[in-house]
Every structure is written in C-alpha cells, then in structure tokens.
Amino acid sequence: MVHEMPITTLESRIANAIEAIKSGGTVVYPTETVYGLGAAALSEEAVMKVYELKRRSLSMPISLAVSSFEMLHEVAHVEQSYMGIITRLLPGPVTILLRKKEIVPDVLTAHSQVVGVRFPENQIATRIISETGPITATSANLTGEKPPVCVEEVKIKADVIINGGKCKYGIPSTIVDMTRGMKILREGANYDRILHVLQSEAAGKGLHGLSVP
Numbered sequence: 001m002v003h004e005m006p007i008t009t010l011e012s013r014i015a016n017a018i019e020a021i022k023s024g025g026t027v028v029y030p031t032e033t034v035y036g037l038g039a040a041a042l043s044e045e046a047v048m049k050v051y052e053l054k055r056r057s058l059s060m061p062i063s064l065a066v067s068s069f070e071m072l073h074e075v076a077h078v079e080q081s082y083m084g085i086i087t088r089l090l091p092g093p094v095t096i097l098l099r100k101k102e103i104v105p106d107v108l109t110a111h112s113q114v115v116g117v118r119f120p121e122n123q124i125a126t127r128i129i130s131e132t133g134p135i136t137a138t139s140a141n142l143t144g145e146k147p148p149v150c151v152e153e154v155k156i157k158a159d160v161i162i163n164g165g166k167c168k169y170g171i172p173s174t175i176v177d178m179t180r181g182m183k184i185l186r187e188g189a190n191y192d193r194i195l196h197v198l199q200s201e202a203a204g205k206g207l208h209g210l211s212v213p
Contacts, residue, residue: 013162014127020159021046021132026053028140028154029128030164031120033093033173033189034147036065037156038128038135041075044105050136051107053156056143061109063095063116065137067129075104075134076117082178085201089176090119091126093169093189095137097177108136114179124164139172147172 017027017038024046027038037053039046041064051058066072069087076098078086086096100115109115118137120126129135139147140156148154149170151163169189177183182198184191 010124010162010164013160014124017128017160017162018131021128021135024049025159026050026156027128027135028151028156028158028161029125029135030162030167031065031093031118031122031125031137032168033120033171034149034167035140035151035154036120036125036136037138037140037158038065040132041065041108041134041136042103042105044107047105047108047136050138053158054138054141054143056138058107059110060143061112061114061116063118063137064104064108064134065118065120065125065129066134067119067126069119071129071134072117072119075101076115077101079178082182085182085198086178088197088201089194091121092119092194093121093173094118094194095173095175095186097175097179097185099179114177116175118173121168122164124162 020027021040026049029036029038037050039050095116095118097114097116099113104115140154141147149167172188174188174191174194175186177185
C-alpha cells in the first residue's frame with residue numbers, strides 16, 4: 001500500500017517543484033493517468049533535459065500540460081467549433097492534438113506544427129502548472145519501459161520527485177487528433193466516456209469525420 005506524504009512535506013515538495021521548473025530543472029509529478037516528467041515546456045533547453053533523461057529520440061514529440069483553458073489558447077490554435085467538446089473532455093485523461101503556436105519550441109514537437117496538450121485532472125499537477133506555465137507531459141519512464149503509476153516505479157533521476165499516491169487510472173491518456181476533423185489515435189484511460197462525448201458532440205453539431213482505432 002502506498003502511503004501519501006504528510007501535508008507539510010507535500011506542500012514543501014510542490015514548492016520545490018515549482019522552483020525547480022522555474023530554474024530550468026525537471027520534476028516527476030503525479031497525474032490521473034501515470035506519473036509525468038515535467039520541465040518548462042516553452043524552454044528548448046529544459047525540454048532537451050527531458051529527452052536526455054528519458055533517452056528519447058528527438059524524432060519523437062513530447063506533449064505539454066496546461067492548467068487552464070486560457071493557457072491552452074496560449075500554446076495552440078483552437079477552432080471555436082471544438083471548444084464545446086474540449087470543455088467536456090478537459091480536465092481529464094486526454095491528450096488533444098492541435099496546431100501549435102509559435103511560442104511552442106520546435107524541439108518539443110519534433111519540428112511538427114502539431115502539439116499534444118494535456119489538462120490533467122490532478123490538483124498537484126495543476127497547482128504546479130498554474131505557477132510555472134506549461135510543462136512537459138510525458139511519462140516518467142525510460143523510453144520503451146512501462147510508465148510508472150506510483151513513485152516506487154520511477155527510475156528517472158529528476159531534480160524533484162513528488163509522491164502523490166497511486167495514479168487514478170494507471171494507464172496513459174487517450175489521444176484525440178483535432179487538427180483534421182476528430183480522430184482517436186490511441187485508446188487509453190477512460191476511453192469509453194471519451195468516445196461517447198466525441199460521438200454525441202459530433203452528432204449534435206454536425207461535425208465531420210470522427211474516426212476511431
């Protein structure tokens with residue numbers, strides 16, 4: 001059984017995490033899906049540290065996490081017709097692919113014009129992001145290994161590691177591409193509900209092209 005950290009210790013860790021990210025460092029943080037590896041997503045230097053820690057190829061993009069819809073609009077172009085769907089899905093265990101804005105460094109997206117965006121349903125994660133701005137949203141594992149669902153499974157040597165207990169879903173997010181219609185690219189956490197939301201919204205508003213795996 002995972003014992004959560006005492007409140008005072010947790011508060012201290014959150015403060016340390018915020019400071020680490022602001023200083024260009026890295027943090028392992030809990031989400032509702034799996035534990036994430038966070039760094040300042042708009043800093044090319046900080047993003048490079050994430051690639052190095054994960055031993056991840058620069059040809060593989062990394063998503064970012066936001067803590068508000070205002071922050072979402074700062075990093076990505078969002079069609080107004082999709083906002084109803086997005087507000088039903090987020091915050092939640094979904095990664096939404098959108099066209100990135102120039103503020104997002106090319107290294108994060110592997111030089112693609114598309115960025116994956118998470119809005120976690122986890123108060124520790126969103127508290128950190130609200131203070132630091134967007135952070136990287138990639139699982140805190142070495143590339144190819146199982147994503148950690150508790151801190152005991154974390155092997156990454158980040159500057160700060162926060163114990164937020166066991167993750168609610170314990171599997172990665174469901175990925176939805178909204179750059180050309182709507183397409184589910186990966187079936188992940190809470191898939192059935194996400195599919196239902198997409199289907200009902202698409203039918204109700206006459207949106208085209210819902211595609212599923």
